[in-house]
Amino acid sequence: MRRRKGNESFPALVSSATLCKHLTMQLVIGNKMYSSWSLRPWILMRAFDIPFTETLIPLDTPEFGPRLAAFTDGSTVPVLVDGDVTVWESLAIIEYLADRYPGKAIWPADPAARALARAMSSEMHAGFTALRNACPMNLGKRYARRARGMAVDRDVARICKLWQHARDRFGSRTSQPFLFGAFNAVDAMYAPVVARLDTYDIAVADDARSYMDVILESPAFAQWRDAALDESWVVDADEVGETPMAILRR
Numbered sequence: 139m140r141r142r143k144g145n146e147s148f149p150a151l152v153s154s155a156t157l158c159k160h161l162t163m164q165l166v167i168g169n170k171m172y173s174s175w176s177l178r179p180w181i182l183m184r185a186f187d188i189p190f191t192e193t194l195i196p197l198d199t200p201e202f203g204p205r206l207a208a209f210t211d212g213s214t215v216p217v218l219v220d221g222d223v224t225v226w227e228s229l230a231i232i233e234y235l236a237d238r239y240p241g242k243a244i245w246p247a248d249p250a251a252r253a254l255a256r257a258m259s260s261e262m263h264a265g266f267t268a269l270r271n272a273c274p275m276n277l278g279k280r281y282a283r284r285a286r287g288m289a290v291d292r293d294v295a296r297i298c299k300l301w302q303h304a305r306d307r308f309g310s311r312t313s314q315p316f317l318f319g320a321f322n323a324v325d326a327m328y329a330p331v332v333a334r335l336d337t338y339d340i341a342v343a344d345d346a347r348s349y350m351d352v353i354l355e356s357p358a359f360a361q362w363r364d365a366a367l368d369e370s371w372v373v374d375a376d377e378v379g380e381t382p383m384a385i386l387r388r
């Protein structure tokens with residue numbers, strides 16, 4: 139039998155650029171200034187060196203719906219497209235990435251740590267609505283500390299308790315500063331809460347503040363924030379009616 143030369147076997151040989159485009163996952167996100175849900179898979183993928191291309195669709199603009207419709211019949215970002223697989227909902231995206239990259243410690247390996255990590259992430263995904271409603275993620279401003287209501291205080295107390303529990307039981311047994319030691323899915327799920335507590339200068343205990351600084355100073359978060367500060371879109375729904383202490387946008 140005649141041996142075929144390499145390119146004869148692939149008559150419709152695609153260029154390596156096209157091939158890369160199809161092999162690389164695509165993450166569809168909203169504005170980095172405001173899109174707390176988009177930040178979660180984005181920071182996770184950056185922190186774990188997972189290659190992806192990013193498509194940013196500005197929230198609350200006429201182009202948002204039509205452009206998003208090219209990726210999903212849902213109405214929210216983030217959306218992950220991996221070949222013929224489309225995943226929406228930030229936590230489902232993180233679970234998909236954990237399945238797709240089993241060699242990466244996206245969830246802790248230890249079953250007890252993993253159970254706590256999953257419970258904390260689910261609680262974040264479904265809850266803390268008082269804090270989320272009163273203090274929208276807004277990386278471009280800083281606000282003065284003030285009372286934000288009992289429901290917000292309850293959310294903050296619960297979040298700090300969860301962080302402390304994870305650190306005491308798992309993180310502090312390692313030499314690394316994240317909730318379970320090394321950065322993982324839970325840190326990604328709580329990164330927007332860290333940003334909110336910082337932006338609105340919400341009072342927290344010293345150990346919670348130390349953890350917040352670890353996230354805020356991490357390279358992946360800094361990269362996201364840098365890009366956010368260059369954005370010019372303003373989403374009125376995510377702007378609270380208070381005079382900011384500082385405007386950080388460039």
Ligand SMILES: N[C@@H](CCC(=O)N[C@@H](CS)C(=O)NCC(=O)O)C(=O)O
Pocket residue numbers: 168172173174175176197198213214215216226227228229
């Ligand atoms: N539970 C969803 C929430 C997604 C969500 O609400 N995304 C916001 C942006 S942060 C959005 O797409 N809003 C657009 C809209 O509601 O029109 C998730 O985890 O991904």
